Amino acid sequence: MNIPLTSQLINMCAALLLLIAFAMLSQRRILSLINLFALQGLILAFSTALVAHTSNQHHLYYSAGLTLMLKVLVLPWVLHRLIRKLNIKWDVETMFNIPTIMLVGLALVIFAFNLAAPISQMAGTITKSTLGIAMASVLLSFLMMITRSKAVPQVVGFLAMENGLFFAATSATYGMPMVVELGIALDVLVGMFILGIFFFQIRVAFDSLDLHHMEKLKED
Amino acid sequence: MFDQFGMLPIDVVLGVVVFWLVLGMAGLALQNSRLIAQFIFPLSAIGSLVLAGAALAGLGEVSTAILPLGLPDLPFHLRLDALSAFFILLLGAASIGIALFSAGYFRRMVAAELSLLCLEYHIFLASMALVFLADDAYMFMVAWESMALSSYFLVTTDHNQPDVRRAGFLYLLIAHVGAIAILMSFGVMQSGHGDYTFSAMRHTHLSDFWASIAFLLALFGFGAKAGILPMHAWLPEAHPAAPSPVSAMMSGIMLKTAIYGILRVSLDLLDTQLWWWGAFALALGLITALFGVIFAAVQVDMKRLLAYSSIENIGIILVGIGLTLIFHAFHKEALAALALTATLYHALNHAFMKSLLFLGTGSILHATGERHLGKFGGLIHKMPKLAILMLVGILAMAGLPPLNGFVSEWLLLQAFLLSPGLPHPYLNMLVPVAAAALALAAALAGFVMVKFYGVIFLGQPRDTTLAHAHDAGLWERIGMICMVIGCIALGIFPAFVILHLDFVTEMLVHHSLGSSAAQTGWLLLTPIQAERASYGPLVLLLIIGGGSLITVLLVKKLYHGRLRRGPAWDCGFPAQTARMQDTAEGFGQPIRQIFEWFMDVVRQVPSPFDLHPHYHGETHDRLWNLFYVPIKRVNEIIGNQVGKLQHGRIHMYLLYSFLTLLALLAFIQ
Numbered sequence: 095m096n097i098p099l100t101s102q103l104i105n106m107c108a109a110l111l112l113l114i115a116f117a118m119l120s121q122r123r124i125l126s127l128i129n130l131f132a133l134q135g136l137i138l139a140f141s142t143a144l145v146a147h148t149s150n151q152h153h154l155y156y157s158a159g160l161t162l163m164l165k166v167l168v169l170p171w172v173l174h175r176l177i178r179k180l181n182i183k184w185d186v187e188t189m190f191n192i193p194t195i196m197l198v199g200l201a202l203v204i205f206a207f208n209l210a211a212p213i214s215q216m217a218g219t220i221t222k223s224t225l226g227i228a229m230a231s232v233l234l235s236f237l238m239m240i241t242r243s244k245a246v247p248q249v250v251g252f253l254a255m256e257n258g259l260f261f262a263a264t265s266a267t268y269g270m271p272m273v274v275e276l277g278i279a280l281d282v283l284v285g286m287f288i289l290g291i292f293f294f295q296i297r298v299a300f301d302s303l304d305l306h307h308m309e310k311l312k313e314d
Numbered sequence: 315m316f317d318q319f320g321m322l323p324i325d326v327v328l329g330v331v332v333f334w335l336v337l338g339m340a341g342l343a344l345q346n347s348r349l350i351a352q353f354i355f356p357l358s359a360i361g362s363l364v365l366a367g368a369a370l371a372g373l374g375e376v377s378t379a380i381l382p383l384g385l386p387d388l389p390f391h392l393r394l395d396a397l398s399a400f401f402i403l404l405l406g407a408a409s410i411g412i413a414l415f416s417a418g419y420f421r422r423m424v425a426a427e428l429s430l431l432c433l434e435y436h437i438f439l440a441s442m443a444l445v446f447l448a449d450d451a452y453m454f455m456v457a458w459e460s461m462a463l464s465s466y467f468l469v470t471t472d473h474n475q476p477d478v479r480r481a482g483f484l485y486l487l488i489a490h491v492g493a494i495a496i497l498m499s500f501g502v503m504q505s506g507h508g509d510y511t512f513s514a515m516r517h518t519h520l521s522d523f524w525a526s527i528a529f530l531l532a533l534f535g536f537g538a539k540a541g542i543l544p545m546h547a548w549l550p551e552a553h554p555a556a557p558s559p560v561s562a563m564m565s566g567i568m569l570k571t572a573i574y575g576i577l578r579v580s581l582d583l584l585d586t587q588l589w590w591w592g593a594f595a596l597a598l599g600l601i602t603a604l605f606g607v608i609f610a611a612v613q614v615d616m617k618r619l620l621a622y623s624s625i626e627n628i629g630i631i632l633v634g635i636g637l638t639l640i641f642h643a644f645h646k647e648a649l650a651a652l653a654l655t656a657t658l659y660h661a662l663n664h665a666f667m668k669s670l671l672f673l674g675t676g677s678i679l680h681a682t683g684e685r686h687l688g689k690f691g692g693l694i695h696k697m698p699k700l701a702i703l704m705l706v707g708i709l710a711m712a713g714l715p716p717l718n719g720f721v722s723e724w725l726l727l728q729a730f731l732l733s734p735g736l737p738h739p740y741l742n743m744l745v746p747v748a749a750a751a752l753a754l755a756a757a758l759a760g761f762v763m764v765k766f767y768g769v770i771f772l773g774q775p776r777d778t779t780l781a782h783a784h785d786a787g788l789w790e791r792i793g794m795i796c797m798v799i800g801c802i803a804l805g806i807f808p809a810f811v812i813l814h815l816d817f818v819t820e821m822l823v824h825h826s827l828g829s830s831a832a833q834t835g836w837l838l839l840t841p842i843q844a845e846r847a848s849y850g851p852l853v854l855l856l857i858i859g860g861g862s863l864i865t866v867l868l869v870k871k872l873y874h875g876r877l878r879r880g881p882a883w884d885c886g887f888p889a890q891t892a893r894m895q896d897t898a899e900g901f902g903q904p905i906r907q908i909f910e911w912f913m914d915v916v917r918q919v920p921s922p923f924d925l926h927p928h929y930h931g932e933t934h935d936r937l938w939n940l941f942y943v944p945i946k947r948v949n950e951i952i953g954n955q956v957g958k959l960q961h962g963r964i965h966m967y968l969l970y971s972f973l974t975l976l977a978l979l980a981f982i983q
Contacts, residue, residue: 205976209983236975240968248964308963 100148107141108224112203114116115234118254119199120192122130124185124246128173131250135165138257142264158195160279161260171254175292177246180297190241199234206230213266228262245296245303249289256282323372324379324394324447329400331443334358334436337570341432350432351421351789358436359413365443366406373817374400378449384456391511393449396817397582400658401446401574405798408566409439415673415793416559418786419680431471431557438464438563445571451500451510458496461571462489462539465564469556480535481551488548492538496575499531504582515583525584529591532579533598540572540628543602544941550609554685555620558676561617565624566669569659573631577657580639581822589643593741596636600748603629603755608909610934611764612902613685616675619766623711626755627664631657633752634726637733638823644736647825652821652841653729655812655827660722662811663710663804667719670707670797671766674700677786677794678770680943687898689777690770696783701771703786703794708767709829711802712760716855718804721839723756724849728841758905765901774892799930806837806851899931914939 146154212228235255385936444457470482606626634657639652732750920927
């Protein structure tokens with residue numbers, strides 16, 4: 095095998111990301127979900143740093159740092175604080191049948207790899223083989239948003255989707271321009287604060303964070 | 315005539331448009347009924363006069379202008395050619411009388427309402443002028459839509475009545491459906507070049523198929539504005555709802571913008587004309603004309619009656635357009651010119667006579683507060699001046715010589731009679747049938763007008779409130795006199811009018827009528843040849859006038875020489891009441907009997923034992939149930955189905971986006 099070590103490490107990170115995406119999909123407990131999200135961010139930051147080291151793209155170091163700070167430290171901390179304040183730390187969520195969701199997730203991964211194959215062949219980056227995984231984790235996070243009924247896991251799903259997009263950008267074209275990345279980071283941060291406020295409002299209005307109650311808002 | 319000031323006619327027209335807009339804003343700023351009525355509206359009439367003069371001067375030349383308004387890189391193109399000049403002339407000439415009438419009619423209105431009405435009125439006028447001037451689809455649609463919107467607000471002046479709001483909504487809806495069709499027609503005509511100026515469309519050659527699509531879309535879209543079947547439903551609703559000067563303007567002038575549009579698209583913008591377009595327009599026009607006149611005959615609301623009569627006249631004009639297209643497609647240019655002259659002449663006539671009648675209904679409405687024909691009767695005693703003015707309009711509308719209605723219908727029938735030269739056997743056989751149907755419509759129009767005048771002005775008052783009726787005011791009479799002068803002048807001097815119409819026919823069908831029409835001098839109108847047919851209106855007028863005068867003199871000299879007024883012969887039954895007169899329903903009864911299968915009649919016949927019997931009959935439009943109601947149902951069903959997509963579950967909404975994302979990804983793959 096003549097694949098260099100860094101490349102192998104990157105591939106391993108990608109595999110871990112996919113594994114975490116599946117873990118998030120099947121995780122019922124909110125606290126564990128947030129921890130998984132933090133872990134995903136950590137692996138993402140690590141892999142970005144590896145890519146930066148391999149390809150000598152220095153701006154990727156900043157990206158990695160940003161990811162580490164925002165997605166591993168700030169956002170999980172905010173989320174932890176939120177669920178403590180909302181007193182839902184030990185909540186267990188009812189979901190659809192988990193094996194079925196996993197099967198659907200498998201189908202999505204196959205679809206994503208199939209989709210990424212022609213793009214991977216065109217891309218000249220050393221991370222080209224991971225594009226399929228990046229897309230798969232975007233789709234899996236989306237699927238997670240659909241299957242969750244509570245507000246906090248949906249937001250975690252949304253943030254995880256952003257992680258997947260970030261990974262896709264890194265693997266396809268060595269990341270987006272710094273300005274765009276900074277913008278997205280700010281968006282995620284602001285979005286998180288706004289959603290946090292929403293949580294409280296939803297709880298005041300419906301006495302619960304279960305989104306089924308929002309069906310009442312529809313006009314007949 | 316403006317040349318000595320160094321101004322082109324198009325500059326003057328634009329100046330008047332700006333002047334009108336300024337007047338509208340001034341009216342909004344004034345907020346004073348008396349000032350608006352006595353100064354703004356007469357000034358507006360002066361603007362109309364200048365506009366008519368400029369258009370008359372602009373008939374013989376083509377001038378263009380580019381307004382630096384609109385979007386960046388997309389300026390407004392304007393062009394004044396013979397066709398637009400003719401219609402601007404129509405707008406200016408007909409709006410003089412309407413503006414003067416409005417000066418009297420609106421003087422008692424609440425100031426806040428009147429100032430808004432004044433603004434909308436002038437925006438309406440200005441946008442109609444811009445519709446005629448527009449030389450690109452963008453400008454045209456902007457002007458067209460502002461015309462529709464301003465007229466919508468004019469129709470809903472009395473918006474606190476639910477009926478009026480409903481009528482306004484129906485009008486707006488049909489106007490917008492039509493506007494979409496017009497827009498699509500322009501889209502077809504620019505044929506993918508992305509250049510929406512009319513000059514580019516003129517130079518684009520479309521295949522027969524696409525040209526037909528463009529023509530049919532335009533016919534549908536403009537037909538919605540004109541009231542061609544089956545898009546006529548808004549006319550009988552909107553006209554009774556609107557104030558009378560507004561009805562006059564909409565019926566007299568605005569319907570003509572649609573005629574202008576059809577002519578502009580079919581004969582100017584499209585470079586090929588297929589004969590079946592003409593046959594289609596002819597058939598549609600005939601159906602519309604007969605439908606309009608039959609329904610007019612059974613109406614009991616005076617403004618509704620006039621609205622149906624407008625549908626009839628638009629039908630006649632469309633018949634003329636159809637005939638023009640047929641002749642033009644077969645390269646019979648002389649006959650096409652004759653048919654087109656008749657069409658344009660009738661459009662001009664209708665602007666005057668229908669506006670006159672609508673203005674008259676406004677005076678009646680002010681004097682009595684009634685629209686229902688069953689309440690009138692004997693108004694000739696209470697409103698003698700109005701009765702004389704209305705009589706001219708009625709005679710013109712009925713198509714009697716020597717007034718203007720006769721000239722255009724006669725010219726159109728002449729065109730029909732000359733059609734056996736067509737190189738198409740089926741058309742040759744069918745055209746005489748169409749001519750007969752047109753003659754039937756003209757005859758029934760006479761019946762309708764006799765009913766209208768007879769029930770309102772003749773006989774005895776059917777209602778006690780009529781005792782307080784007062785004659786039309788001075789401004790109102792002046793406005794109507796302008797219209798009457800138009801009706802008489804157009805009837806007496808047709809050769810002059812045709813000489814001016816020649817500019818338009820020359821432009822559209824490359825042939826003109828003037829050389830032959832006035833070949834035996836301006837006294838006699840000879841459309842083709844003197845030995846075939848000729849018409850001397852002035853001679854006829856002199857004979858009619860002289861004959862009447864001699865009869866009156868003879869009667870006065872030889873018989874008794876004084877006016878006697880006595881009771882009518884009562885057949886030996888002395889207890890005569892006004893209820894014994896023929897009612898509006900009764901007058902229309904024969905027509906209703908004959909065409910009952912055609913309409914949806916609801917009757918309430920009183921029982922023989924009823925001591926206070928009241929007959930009640932209503933005639934509805936079958937097309938409403940056959941055409942509009944199904945469309946509404948289908949819309950509702952589709953709306954309900956789409957509504958099911960929205961159920962308030964966030965997960966389903968996310969699923970929609972997810973599935974869309976997957977589908978798009980699969981698609982780009």
